[in-house]
Amino acid sequence: MNSPIWKVAAVVGVSLALGGAAGYWLAQSRRGEVPVVAVGQEALAEPKxxxxxxxxxxxxxxxxxxxxxxxxxxxxxxxxEGPGENAAVRIDPSLTQNLGLRLATVTRGVLASSVDAVGVLAFNEREVAVIQPRTAGFVERVYARAPGDQLKANATLADILVPEWAAAQEEFLALKASGDAALLAAARQRLRLSGMPTALIAQVERSGKVQPNLTLTSPIGGVLQELNVRQGMTLAAGETLARVNGLSSVWLAVAVAESQAGSLVSGQVAEARLPAFPGEVFAGKVDAILPEANADSRTLRVRVELPNPQGRLRPGMSAQVSLKRSTQQPLLWVPSEAVIRTGRRALVMLAEEGGRYRPVEVQPGPDNAGQTAIFKGLEEGQQVVASGQFLLDSEASLKGIVAASLAAPAAVLHEAEGQILAIDSQEVTLAHGPFKSLGMPAMTMTFPLANPGLMQGLKVGDKVRVALSQSGNELRVQRLDKTGSQP
Structure with a gap:
């Protein structure tokens, strides 16, 4: 009859005993004497x-x-973290699409740039003929010409009477009749020095008659720009009577933005399209890049020479110009949107295996059709982030990841004093002083060794001078010199 009561008492006693033990264990764990481990889970060591x-x-x-x-x-x-992960941002590959990340491959190709601009046709100032008399005289006749007329070569302009030539020609004809060859040669030379054209001297010698009149003609075909002669005028030697500009070729004055002028060189191909001749392309070449920029429009003036065999191109016409250039040496190319320009330098986010991304400084070149040439910092076949790179760059900044500078010398070492706390063939743990060149204060830290031979002759407790090299955010011991040991 007492057995049920005894069983209940026994159960209560066991429960009280277990409760007391649990309370004691919990109390001890709160005081830090017993570690708390969740059932079915392993204790996780906090990373250092x-x-x-x-x-x-x-x-x-x-x-x-x-x-x-x-x-x-x-x-x-x-x-x-894992090797090399300190200098990278890790993103789960399954989340890249949700974050809008888009990658692009670094490719290699030639630079085929094209600068589009507007130009105006002008006279070729190298094709200019100036007509002047070589001796004084009088204008007897002016032909029906006016400035702006288009002339053919040898077109007549005016007839000039030169009185001095009459006496010299009579003397020449008299010496010719005498048969004295030496005197005749001297007289012929005097006619030439008086400014008489060779053709006129031959005509006098052939006809035996005095020819005191000179007909002025245009030596080239083109446009009559100036005509400063009138009938009855008295002319002085060397006076400019007319000016003719040729049209066998024309100049195209092109205004190119200052930011695009760096890709221009003399001799490169130019294509002009004129509203007057729709569908036609006139090919030429860059003759010169003028040295002075327009301060108001911030443009450079480029001179293009265009052949004009049919004379259809007239000065004053406007044209749409395309200046084309291609490089012989292939360049590396990335999408222009992938380049992050901070003002002081340019960066790209380089995509690596395992969903890691790290900032890399690059030296950008010219832009062309949405692509930017990269002179330094990348290799062909690498992948860069073309969309979402600013999100990754912000995350890298928050994690303290800084891209290594292209200008930083590779051989720079950062030195400090320290004491060895642990060392093996792979790494050394040091209680070191401040690395001033790194901005790192004194602390205890483990560094990888550049080679196992650095540990030779060293043991725990030795005082050393350590020299570190930096690659991205990774520090590596390059030199470990013993300076003393603990007593």
Whole structure:
């Protein structure tokens, strides 16, 4: 009859005993004497922080947590990750599409640039003929010409009477009749020095008659620009009577934006399209890039020479001009949208295996058709982020990831004093002083060794001078010199 009561008492006693034991265990765990481990889970060791930093000023590193001296916020720890991951942002590959990330491959190709501009036709100033008399005389006749007329070669302009030639020609004819060859040659030379054309001297010698009149003609075909002669005028030697500009070729004055002028060179191909001749393309070449820029429009003036065998191209006509150029040496190309320009330098986000992205400084070249040439910083076949790169760049800045400078010498070493706490063939743990050139304060940190031979002759407790090299955010021991040891 007492057995049920005894069983109940026994159960209550066991429950009280278990409850007391659990309470004791919980109390001890709260005091830190017994670790709390969730049932069915393993204890996870907290990763060791390499250093702490302020996300708004990531280049400054601290050896312990606390409040940032720059901003009203707590310092953030930087933990050791896999090899090379400290200098990269990791994104789960399954999330790249949700984040709008789009990749582009670095390709190699020639630069085939085309600069489009507007130009105006003008006379070729190299095709100019100036008509002047070589001796004084009188204008007897002016032919029906006016400025603006288009002339053919040898077109007549005016007849000039030169009295001095009459006496010289009579003397020449008299010496010719005497048969004295030496005197005749001297007389012929005097006629030539008086400004008489060779053709007129031959005519006098052939006809035996005095020819005191000279007919002025245009030596080239073109447009009569000036005509400063009237019938009855008295002319002085060397006076300019007419000016003719040829039309066998014309100049095309092109205004090119200052930002595009760097891709222009003399001799490159130019194509002109004129509203007067729809569907036709007139090919020429860049004759000169004039040295002075227009301060108001910030443009450079480029001179293109166009052949004009049919004379259809007239000065004053406007044209749409395409200046084409291609390089012989292939260049690396990325989409222009992939280049992040900060003002001081240009960056791209380089995509690596495992969903990692890291900023890389590049040296950009000219732009062409939505592509930007890269002179330095990338290799053919690499992939860069063409869309969403600003999101990754912001995340890299928050993590303190800084792209290595292209201008930084590869052989620069950062030195400090320290003491060895642990060392093997792969890495060394040091309690080191500040690396001033890195902005890193004194702390205890583990660094990989550049080669296993650096550990030879060294042991725990030795005082050393350490020299680090930096590649991205990765620091590696390049030199470890013993300076003393612990007593």
């Amino acid at each position: 922080a390499l250093y702490w930093y302020d996300p708004m000023y990531p280049q400054q590193k601290f050896d312990k947590p606390g409040k940032s001296p720059f901003m009203d916020m707590q310092l953030v720890p930087r933990y050791a």
